[in-house]
Amino acid sequence: MLGGLRVFLSHGNVIKTAVLQQVRMVNPLLQPVAFSRFESVTPARIEEHGFESTTIADILQGKGKGADGSWLWCTTDDTVYDAVKSMTQNNVGALVVVKPGGEQKSIAGIITERDYLRKIIVQGRSSKSTKVGDIMTEENKLITVSPDTKVLRAMQLMTDNRIRHIPVINDKGMIGMVSIGDVVRAVVSEHRQELDRLNAYIQGGY
Secondary structure: OHHHHHHHHHOOOHHHHHHHHHHHHHOHHHHHHHHHHHHHHHHHHHHHHOOOOOEHHHHHHHHOHHHOOOOOEEEOOOEHHHHHHHHHHHOOOEEEEEOOOOOOOOEEEEEEHHHHHHHHHOOOOOOOOOEHHHHOEEHHHOOOEOOOOEHHHHHHHHHHHOOOEEEEEEOOEEEEEEEHHHHHHHHHHHHHHHHHHHHHHHOOOO
16 A cells, blocks of 8 residues: 555646646647646646645544544553554554553553554564553654644655554644544545646636
8 A cells, every 4th residue: 555655646746637638638629728728827726725735634623523632542551452452442553652640641652553463463472461562662763743744745754654653743742643544535635626626727617
Protein backbone atom coordinates (compact mmCIF):
# COMPACT_ATOMS: atom_id res chain seq x y z
CA MET A 1 0.00 0.00 0.00
CA LEU A 2 2.82 2.40 0.89
CA GLY A 3 4.45 1.77 -2.47
CA GLY A 4 1.23 2.69 -4.21
CA LEU A 5 1.06 5.93 -2.24
CA ARG A 6 4.51 6.93 -3.45
CA VAL A 7 3.29 6.55 -7.01
CA PHE A 8 0.20 8.58 -6.15
CA LEU A 9 2.30 11.39 -4.66
CA SER A 10 4.68 11.51 -7.61
CA HIS A 11 1.85 11.97 -10.10
CA GLY A 12 -0.08 14.82 -8.53
CA ASN A 13 -1.02 16.37 -11.87
CA VAL A 14 -2.47 13.23 -13.44
CA ILE A 15 -6.06 14.33 -12.94
CA LYS A 16 -5.53 17.71 -14.60
CA THR A 17 -3.67 16.16 -17.51
CA ALA A 18 -6.36 13.53 -18.01
CA VAL A 19 -9.07 16.19 -18.13
CA LEU A 20 -7.15 18.21 -20.70
CA GLN A 21 -6.61 15.13 -22.83
CA GLN A 22 -10.32 14.39 -22.64
CA VAL A 23 -11.09 17.89 -23.92
CA ARG A 24 -8.80 17.37 -26.92
CA MET A 25 -10.31 13.93 -27.65
CA VAL A 26 -13.92 15.11 -27.48
CA ASN A 27 -13.41 18.08 -29.76
CA PRO A 28 -9.96 18.54 -31.31
CA LEU A 29 -11.06 21.81 -32.92
CA LEU A 30 -11.50 23.34 -29.49
CA GLN A 31 -8.04 22.34 -28.31
CA PRO A 32 -6.29 25.74 -28.69
CA VAL A 33 -9.14 27.63 -27.06
CA ALA A 34 -9.68 25.20 -24.21
CA PHE A 35 -5.98 24.85 -23.51
CA SER A 36 -5.36 28.57 -23.52
CA ARG A 37 -8.33 29.29 -21.28
CA PHE A 38 -7.30 26.54 -18.87
CA GLU A 39 -3.73 27.69 -18.56
CA SER A 40 -4.58 31.34 -18.05
CA VAL A 41 -7.42 30.97 -15.54
CA THR A 42 -7.06 27.72 -13.65
CA PRO A 43 -4.13 28.63 -11.32
CA ALA A 44 -6.17 31.47 -9.82
CA ARG A 45 -9.22 29.24 -9.53
CA ILE A 46 -7.25 26.47 -7.88
CA GLU A 47 -5.78 28.88 -5.35
CA GLU A 48 -9.24 30.32 -4.73
CA HIS A 49 -10.71 26.92 -3.96
CA GLY A 50 -7.67 25.82 -1.91
CA PHE A 51 -6.52 22.87 -4.01
CA GLU A 52 -4.40 20.52 -1.91
CA SER A 53 -5.08 22.70 1.14
CA THR A 54 -6.82 20.13 3.36
CA THR A 55 -5.18 20.00 6.78
CA ILE A 56 -4.95 17.44 9.55
CA ALA A 57 -7.40 19.57 11.54
CA ASP A 58 -9.95 19.00 8.76
CA ILE A 59 -9.49 15.23 9.10
CA LEU A 60 -9.96 15.33 12.88
CA GLN A 61 -13.07 17.43 12.46
CA GLY A 62 -14.41 15.02 9.85
CA LYS A 63 -13.82 12.04 12.16
CA GLY A 64 -16.08 13.62 14.75
CA LYS A 65 -15.89 14.67 18.37
CA GLY A 66 -14.47 11.34 19.51
CA ALA A 67 -11.30 11.93 17.49
CA ASP A 68 -10.49 15.28 19.11
CA GLY A 69 -8.77 14.63 22.42
CA SER A 70 -10.62 11.38 23.15
CA TRP A 71 -8.21 9.04 21.42
CA LEU A 72 -7.67 5.53 22.72
CA TRP A 73 -4.78 4.97 25.06
CA CYS A 74 -3.04 2.53 27.37
CA THR A 75 -0.27 2.95 29.94
CA THR A 76 3.33 1.85 29.95
CA ASP A 77 2.50 -0.61 32.74
CA ASP A 78 -0.29 -2.36 30.83
CA THR A 79 0.50 -5.73 29.31
CA VAL A 80 0.91 -5.98 25.56
CA TYR A 81 -1.92 -8.53 25.62
CA ASP A 82 -4.35 -5.97 27.07
CA ALA A 83 -3.20 -3.32 24.59
CA VAL A 84 -3.71 -5.60 21.59
CA LYS A 85 -7.08 -6.69 22.99
CA SER A 86 -8.12 -3.03 23.17
CA MET A 87 -6.99 -2.46 19.56
CA THR A 88 -9.04 -5.45 18.43
CA GLN A 89 -12.16 -4.43 20.33
CA ASN A 90 -12.01 -0.88 18.96
CA ASN A 91 -10.88 -1.86 15.46
CA VAL A 92 -7.77 0.34 15.50
CA GLY A 93 -4.14 -0.36 14.66
CA ALA A 94 -2.43 1.74 17.31
CA LEU A 95 -2.80 3.11 20.82
CA VAL A 96 -1.29 6.16 22.45
CA VAL A 97 0.81 5.18 25.47
CA VAL A 98 0.68 7.40 28.55
CA LYS A 99 2.62 7.38 31.78
CA PRO A 100 0.69 5.81 34.68
CA GLY A 101 -0.75 7.96 37.46
CA GLY A 102 -1.74 11.60 37.53
CA GLU A 103 -4.90 13.32 36.39
CA GLN A 104 -3.36 14.63 33.20
CA LYS A 105 -2.17 12.05 30.71
CA SER A 106 1.52 12.49 29.93
CA ILE A 107 2.41 11.00 26.55
CA ALA A 108 5.07 8.28 26.72
CA GLY A 109 4.88 6.90 23.17
CA ILE A 110 2.77 4.80 20.84
CA ILE A 111 2.22 1.06 20.36
CA THR A 112 1.10 -0.40 17.05
CA GLU A 113 0.19 -3.76 15.59
CA ARG A 114 3.60 -3.76 13.93
CA ASP A 115 5.30 -3.47 17.34
CA TYR A 116 3.33 -6.51 18.50
CA LEU A 117 4.25 -8.58 15.45
CA ARG A 118 7.95 -7.67 15.40
CA LYS A 119 8.71 -7.54 19.10
CA ILE A 120 6.39 -10.18 20.52
CA ILE A 121 5.36 -12.74 17.89
CA VAL A 122 8.60 -12.86 15.89
CA GLN A 123 10.78 -12.88 19.02
CA GLY A 124 8.64 -15.50 20.75
CA ARG A 125 7.88 -13.34 23.78
CA SER A 126 4.75 -13.55 25.92
CA SER A 127 2.27 -10.73 25.41
CA LYS A 128 0.77 -11.39 28.87
CA SER A 129 4.04 -10.88 30.69
CA THR A 130 5.55 -8.11 28.56
CA LYS A 131 4.77 -4.50 29.42
CA VAL A 132 3.74 -2.00 26.76
CA GLY A 133 6.60 0.24 27.82
CA ASP A 134 9.07 -2.46 26.80
CA ILE A 135 8.09 -2.54 23.12
CA MET A 136 6.48 0.84 22.36
CA THR A 137 7.97 3.57 20.20
CA GLU A 138 9.09 6.15 22.72
CA GLU A 139 7.96 9.77 22.63
CA ASN A 140 11.35 11.15 21.57
CA LYS A 141 11.27 8.93 18.48
CA LEU A 142 7.72 9.75 17.44
CA ILE A 143 7.05 11.38 14.10
CA THR A 144 4.23 13.86 14.60
CA VAL A 145 2.21 16.49 12.76
CA SER A 146 0.37 19.61 13.85
CA PRO A 147 -3.29 20.44 13.14
CA ASP A 148 -2.09 22.88 10.44
CA THR A 149 -0.02 20.29 8.59
CA LYS A 150 -1.22 19.73 5.03
CA VAL A 151 -2.60 16.27 4.35
CA LEU A 152 -0.17 15.65 1.48
CA ARG A 153 2.75 16.46 3.79
CA ALA A 154 1.42 13.97 6.35
CA MET A 155 1.12 11.34 3.64
CA GLN A 156 4.70 11.98 2.58
CA LEU A 157 5.92 11.57 6.17
CA MET A 158 4.04 8.30 6.50
CA THR A 159 5.33 6.81 3.27
CA ASP A 160 8.92 7.97 3.82
CA ASN A 161 9.03 6.54 7.34
CA ARG A 162 6.89 3.46 6.66
CA ILE A 163 4.36 4.24 9.38
CA ARG A 164 0.59 3.96 9.36
CA HIS A 165 -0.37 6.14 12.31
CA ILE A 166 0.80 9.62 13.22
CA PRO A 167 0.03 11.61 16.41
CA VAL A 168 -1.31 15.16 16.13
CA ILE A 169 0.38 17.62 18.48
CA ASN A 170 -0.33 21.28 19.22
CA ASP A 171 1.20 23.68 21.74
CA LYS A 172 -0.81 22.06 24.55
CA GLY A 173 0.09 18.48 23.75
CA MET A 174 -1.44 15.61 21.83
CA ILE A 175 -4.95 16.24 20.50
CA GLY A 176 -5.54 13.16 18.35
CA MET A 177 -4.14 10.65 15.90
CA VAL A 178 -4.72 9.97 12.21
CA SER A 179 -4.10 6.82 10.22
CA ILE A 180 -2.89 6.28 6.67
CA GLY A 181 -6.49 5.40 5.82
CA ASP A 182 -7.71 8.78 7.07
CA VAL A 183 -5.07 10.56 5.01
CA VAL A 184 -5.71 8.59 1.82
CA ARG A 185 -9.46 9.21 2.04
CA ALA A 186 -8.87 12.94 2.47
CA VAL A 187 -6.50 13.13 -0.52
CA VAL A 188 -8.83 11.11 -2.76
CA SER A 189 -11.77 13.28 -1.74
CA GLU A 190 -9.85 16.47 -2.49
CA HIS A 191 -8.73 15.25 -5.90
CA ARG A 192 -12.29 14.18 -6.68
CA GLN A 193 -13.51 17.68 -5.82
CA GLU A 194 -10.78 19.19 -7.99
CA LEU A 195 -11.80 16.99 -10.90
CA ASP A 196 -15.41 18.16 -10.48
CA ARG A 197 -14.23 21.78 -10.57
CA LEU A 198 -12.18 21.16 -13.71
CA ASN A 199 -15.14 19.49 -15.40
CA ALA A 200 -17.39 22.38 -14.42
CA TYR A 201 -14.83 24.83 -15.78
CA ILE A 202 -14.55 22.97 -19.11
CA GLN A 203 -18.32 22.86 -19.44
CA GLY A 204 -18.64 26.59 -18.75
CA GLY A 205 -19.41 26.42 -15.06
CA TYR A 206 -16.96 29.24 -14.33
